[in-house]
Amino acid sequence: MKKLFIFFFLLFSIFSYLDAKIVPSKKVFYINSYHSGLYWSDGIEKSIRKILFKSKIPIEFKRVEMDSKRNNDEKYKIRIALEIKNQIENFKPDVIITSDDNAIKYVILPHFRNSNIPIVFCGINGTIKKYEQLPNNITGMEEVQLVLEMIETLKSYSKKEKIAYLKGDSFSSVTEVEFFEKRINKKIDARFVKTIDEWKENFKDLQNSAGILLIGNGGAIKEWTRYEKELENFVKEHIKIPVVTWDYDTMKLSVLGYTTKPEEQGEWAANTALRVLNGENIKNIPIVVNKKANIYINTTLAKKLNIVFPFELIDYAEIVQ
Incomplete structure (x- = not known):
């Protein structure tokens, strides 16, 4: 009887340990409006990755580049935005992070205005209020030049x-x-x-x-x-x-x-995404502006x-x- 008790106790402990270890990953989808190699874009993404991957939350991270600074043609931007929309729908992220304006203008507003996916932006020039009918589940850091x-x-x-x-x-x-x-x-x-x-x-x-x-x-x-x-x-x-x-x-x-500082933008966006993944309501997180230079x-x-x-x-x- 004692041996049977020990056996079941060990079995229970093993399953409890495995259950504790198997924590579903949270999915983060990142849209870079521009391209790798830009000091600004690279600084933002590096900071996002640094914050996300040192957190205790298991993260499945997917990123895409619009490359819309080198490709300024309107038809191109509409087409690449549609491709990204399809990737987001297939990936089913828990939160979307965007950097700079075109990700908001061409991806979020046309395709995810009424989505339930929380959206955290950074690098928006001036103010996000220049865009009409924003999603309710959005917050971010605006980029203000001194x-x-x-x-x-x-x-x-x-x-x-x-x-x-x-x-x-x-x-x-x-x-x-x-x-x-x-x-x-x-x-x-x-x-x-x-x-x-x-x-x-x-x-x-x-x-x-x-x-x-x-x-x-x-x-x-x-x-x-x-x-x-x-x-x-x-x-x-x-x-x-x-x-x-x-x-x-x-x-x-x-x-x-x-x-x-691109790092200020990226760090804030990543930390805010983690707050959302931890259960905080994005509607309670106010939009802010950068303070460092x-x-x-x-x-x-x-x-x-x-x-x-x-x-x-x-x-x-x-x-x-």
């Missing part, structure tokens, strides 16, 4: 009042300018370009007509990465006015950078323009040459 701080820092080195903007022709660029104009309460001379030659032409033109030039990454410009070194030399030769960026990828082309100074271009920044800024900034 445009006022950039202009305030450089205005004493500027001889003209006009603010200009130069970036690739994309939906995010257009919405970004709209947000900037509201933020500074001033019209911006915005130039959206598709090629390296167009970028060069507009850069030279704005050196003579603007006081401060805002530039973003060239991910939407054809063959941008191929000509990055050439553009560095071009800017050194033709720069006449303060140029500022919010993308680290373009610091070699800028005097000053106030760059948002890195400051960079390009001393080579600053010297070219005879700009001497205050010691307080230099002490806080990282130097780029």
